[in-house]
Amino acid sequence: MFRIAAAAVAALSFMTPANAETIVIHAGTLITDAAKAASGPSTITVTDSRITAIDAGLNPAPEGTRLIDLSQHTVMPGLIDAHVHLTGDHDSAFWKGFIDTTEYGVAVGLKNAKLTLDAGVTTVRDLGSEPQTMFAIRRAISEGMHAGPRIIAAGPAISIIGGHGDVSNVRPEIIAATSGYNTCTGPKECSQRVREFSRAGADLIKITATGGVLSQQGRGLEAHFTPEEMTAITGTARSLGLKVAAHAHGARGIEAATRAGVSSIEHGTFIDDAGVRAMKENGTWYVATLMAYRGIEEQLGTGIYTPVVEGKIRETLAFVGKGLGAASRAGVPIAFGTDAGVFAHGRNNEEAAMMVERGGMEPRDVLIAATKGSAELLGVSAETGTLEIGKSADLIAVEGDPVRDIGALERIRFVMAGGREHPVAQ
Known part of the structure; x- marks a missing residue:
């Protein structure tokens, strides 16, 4: 269910510059949509700032691409x-x-x-x-x-x-x-x-x-x-x-x-x-x-x-x-x-724990609010808020499972915004 259809690949390819870098990301756990269940080990492909494929399993990075290994972390929308x-x-x-x-x-x-x-x-x-x-x-x-x-x-x-x-x-x-x-x-x-x-x-x-x-x-x-x-x-x-x-x-x-x-x-x-x-x-x-x-x-x-x-x-x-x-x-x-x-x-990111502790919200509902909910309010759902093929590569990796432990959002280990990697101060 994660494979991008060949026709969709073809449709995306004409929009991709010939010299665009392709980045392959290995995720240990993947949350593509905060309202849905997480997936196990997965591979995300990013080309020219856009998500071009999401596949089950940790697939080898094709020749000419660059691999980012987040297989020990949970990857989710920014x-x-x-x-x-x-x-x-x-x-x-x-x-x-x-x-x-x-x-x-x-x-x-x-x-x-x-x-x-x-x-x-x-x-x-x-x-x-x-x-x-x-x-x-x-x-x-x-x-x-x-x-x-x-x-x-x-x-x-x-x-x-x-x-x-x-x-x-x-x-x-x-x-x-x-x-x-x-x-x-x-x-x-x-x-x-x-x-x-x-x-x-x-x-x-x-x-x-x-x-x-x-x-x-x-x-x-x-x-x-x-x-x-x-x-x-x-x-x-x-x-x-x-x-x-x-x-x-x-x-x-x-x-x-x-x-x-x-x-x-x-x-x-x-x-x-x-x-x-x-x-x-x-x-x-x-x-x-x-x-x-x-x-x-x-x-x-x-x-x-x-x-x-x-x-x-x-x-x-x-x-x-x-x-x-x-x-x-x-x-x-x-x-x-x-x-x-x-x-x-x-x-x-400390806001999330306060929403649980002081506002009585469930962690999943906080995750929804912090991703696709805010995207809807801001009018940017077509670009971000979930990880989907064709959307901007706005994603983060956290240590732990934020659905069970909302404090995981305070353990940021990787950030990509608009397809650009950002070195995180630890």
Whole structure:
């Protein structure tokens, strides 16, 4: 059942450059689809970044090909992190955003892209960066200039004036110099921002539908936008073929964003039964970002956060994982997202164990969320999320069986992203 049909080989051959390298990979255990049972020893053939064959058994590598022996490991699709901030570092104080240049942000993002690959993450959705930085990083990686995961990029988040995602509680001249490009008031202006961000190169739109934990405003974590403003954003995005991801903590803000038609709720800290019902009815995805809470808890009292931020952090910690548990039990679609940047990049794969331990999910369901589930949310299922003939060679090897031991995802031994091998820091 693993043999590629001769006709399919012929169909693929005309798309393959004559000088393309062919790589043969031996897998001890193979997970092609996280929703299906694993296979035993298998051979995967990769030509010009694409999977061209998947065969049962450890077959000899044909002459002229290169063999990668992963016969002692489990090979599976690369992880997909639906919520990262590559240009941010967890130990960088908020005021550095006022002095760091965009060029420096690109350098930080490229550094963190490599660390993300170390964690077995071969695709990310970046949900917040300074104008143009992430689009430059996305291009550099896609053109093979730098190692990194496939990037789906939102660019800056759309915010209300003075809300999460805008600048608060600093000198007026700093606000004047750094604020306004991403804020909107009223349906007309909010629609305009969506069109501007689309024009700039955004793959999707990110909104801060509620207050946020790490922003310097202390007015709570409930709804920011009016229902009319959010509907204008989602409607305009839809007309442009773009999805909308909503940062949302407070229960009523979560419900309002869901009713307005966002594609995903990010964080969902204080979600209640009404919010869960709304998400289930609307097919809205839940992205829990549990690692964000671990990251901010680890830095309490270190001076990284101001007193107003530390107060909001303490408000959230008792709720970590509760929303994920309620949403997954209700059948809300779950995607894997971490909020990397709030904690140290390269620890993304620790999210999986938290989804089991704090969210009560089964390991297999976490694997689905981290591969084909996130691929569906990001709109890249035709390229990645499962290992299939014709798809991009995005795969990882782990030590152990992640279906039985989700901690295996923290033992990454090999990464291939887009057919390119990535040396993993052990």
